[in-house]
Amino acid sequence: MPGLTQGIHRGRMLRPEHLAVIDGERSFTWNRFADRVARLAGAFQSHGLTHGGRVLLLALNSHRSLECFYAAMWAGGVIVPLNHRLSRGQLAAQVADCAPDLIVLGEDFAAMATDLRAGVDSVRSVVQAGDGTAPVGMASYESALADARPVPDAGRSGDDLACLLYTSGTTSAAKGVMLSHTNFIANTANTVSELGLSEQTVHLHHGPLFHVAAAARLFSVTHAAGCHVFLPRFVAADVIAEIERSGITHATFVPTMFRAMLDDQALAGSTLPSLQVISYGSAPMPEALLDEMMRALPGARFVQSYGMTELSPVVTMLGWRDHLPERRASGVLRSAGRPVLFARVAVFGPDDQPLAAGEAGEIVARGPNVMQGYWNRPALTAEALRNGWMHTGDIGYFDSAGYLYVVDRLKDMIISGGENVYSQEVENVLSLHSAVSQCAVLGLPHPHWGESVHAVVTLKAGAATTPEALIAHCRERIAHYKCPRSIEIRELPMPLSGANKILKSTLRDEHLARTPSPT
């Protein structure tokens, strides 16, 4: 398969004088975008980027982030976008792990340069991606680009590494997921038809580009010769205004963004008719929220994606037809959809053998979208990719028509009295209680049952309830053995990972630290 930069050559060929990029008041045609990438690649090389070397990027979304992604590859290197929500210690560990040749920092992060490069001998230069003059010791992005000569595309492709993405890891140190050109090309091939991406597409990127979903979408939109529109981050009112201003046709949201948009006054005045396709995923979508969003945007088609960083990322999609009212009764809206064109997805039992439809086990996948491995972690790689299948750590089952239902993370499943209890099912039931804001269900060691079901709950402002009332609420709705045997109502906020997921391991440790062992 071709490399990702081929998308730029194609875009320039098909749409030379059409817009490739819009970012606030700035915009660039395909010709100008391609020229800037070729020059930035030259600047990267002259500032010390070697063949196969890493360009580390820490920035909010902008046209410069997009240019860095492509210039790193164009110059023969690898882009490593870091999560700016992480602590300095976490970021420094990732810099040391990937040993970049170059560091590019957005203006908001320039002050971290010294900390990040401390003790990392590989770094040749630090570039500040902004408009102003760079601080001492850093190169200025625009000056470097203006001074550079455009260089030829290095033509990386196939299994060449394109991108190193650190997964935040709720249980262990972050791992660098190695994704190749073919990995992302396969994701484009797997999704472009269902998403309806084409040169008519005007795609809003508001999600952070260090997340695989946003990064992969950059590549797909480029390859389809669509137009990229950037917002630095998700702010509901800004998103709504940009959709109207730029005639956005495609965007991706997670459930909390749906809520924020619906709660914004700006949405009351418009159905945002330019929107053609809205994709969503990354977290379970409450059906009522989806309904509300579909009513608010009657002209848009809704498509759900399921996957993970190690899968570049999409392996199943729930297409827009499955969102139509006549499909509602089938229950498929609660599924993650069905395998995309060129990925194989299966459900394996503990013996790594496929299970029949209806039987829950670990979701596994294989295909050209499966990662090359974890950076510098051969043992973890071998474990995750055993027998050629990527083991997702998610539990799910297929129905008889190939719809995948994800029920829990493997590590979050509780085994109590020999029965499997899926923490997400219990959390879904707890969430229905009017007083509950957030909840986490986890297993505690238990001498008789093996594990017992425990819940930690935070309440909505002004609401009140008791553990007993919540347990009674659960018993009315799910089997007795699935109901929490103990519930903690927590005053503090939930501990969150860098990706804003509740850290159940921290909750468990805290609980065990202050509770005498039952044995």
Add this chain to the structure above:
Amino acid sequence: MPGLTQGIHRGRMLRPEHLAVIDGERSFTWNRFADRVARLAGAFQSHGLTHGGRVLLLALNSHRSLECFYAAMWAGGVIVPLNHRLSRGQLAAQVADCAPDLIVLGEDFAAMATDLRAGVDSVRSVVQAGDGTAPVGMASYESALADARPVPDAGRSGDDLACLLYTSGTTSAAKGVMLSHTNFIANTANTVSELGLSEQTVHLHHGPLFHVAAAARLFSVTHAAGCHVFLPRFVAADVIAEIERSGITHATFVPTMFRAMLDDQALAGSTLPSLQVISYGSAPMPEALLDEMMRALPGARFVQSYGMTELSPVVTMLGWRDHLPERRASGVLRSAGRPVLFARVAVFGPDDQPLAAGEAGEIVARGPNVMQGYWNRPALTAEALRNGWMHTGDIGYFDSAGYLYVVDRLKDMIISGGENVYSQEVENVLSLHSAVSQCAVLGLPHPHWGESVHAVVTLKAGAATTPEALIAHCRERIAHYKCPRSIEIRELPMPLSGANKILKSTLRDEHLARTPSPT
């Protein structure tokens, strides 16, 4: 990338009890289709198919042809569909060239068994694909399938050879084009979005499966989990009736089929509303004919494809949006469209360097859809694929928006007085004359001009004209140097290749044989 048989696994997973195949009164669900393929693969193995061995197929279109394609690959082999329009001598040469393990003959071709296998030691068995009892010395398809146990999918993929397709070659002996699993998977990835193939697709296959366009479409429809509908051959009334009977959503036609359908009374009574997408290609499409077809089928989107066997086959497409009335003035309807997602297409000069937009040269392509080579022809392969680009032998140019205009075959271009004359341009002008039925323009050796432009013309029944009148007709429309200096009005039918193309080399030889050299 996955192998082509993965499409069957996916179809069976997504649509187990929906129809995969319709052929007259017969139909098969995905479960049954997959079971028949696995059994037929077992039968092929027990009848002598070795790993990587060839299964030669000579048959009209039917569900059995589809099964043979997939069973050959499922069993670890290669399918070689031959052109039943060729002479016995031509067919025998191809059998000897590919040295198959098995020969499968449709009922109409069973009598050729002895001729075809004569002297070809590799052949272990001959199977008759039909309902009746097989002749002595041949196995019966249905009995063999019923007796066989389903075997596991051999899992061929990547660069493994999937299909050997003989190009009929108007100038030389037929060549076996080696197409791999990845080649056809890439073609699916390149075309599925523009064609809108999905599990909702009901695709009519009436075109011969030994042609790459039809073979590649089999694979794409399977991968999309669509439904295959077969007719043994193109008959306009049958095609129209089948579209109505089976609710066909997708079909492919060449220009002469458009004419035949429009001339059929059955089309006057219906707009065939089930049709969503009509693809066309393989020969220049007169704009008036396309217009007429679009008016007759107002509910269908029209998509043009350009490519060749060696490219699996599609490298450019003219999308349905470019067929809309508002795009008409742009002239893009006369183009072959623009490069598909994952193929690179360029125009090279005689020095194999890229030309600028507007400059005509040889069309070249590279990408995962480019063939593995010509079977047993390393020198021809090296010549065609020099520098990694497939040299198509077609002349064309790109406009400034990436639309490719194909002007002639390289070997048909005439160089007269240092000027390039594209035979197709002259033929297009001659065709506009009301008396002309068919025409061929070619170069004759000329002592002063290098070549002189010569035309051979057949007239419509009852029509009359003179060479002088035709030359005057041309001079009114194109530059003087492009106009024929001599015209032969031919009484006999044009000599045709196996693919029904006019054999200009034969016309040239005939002319030179009866004309004294001008020197």
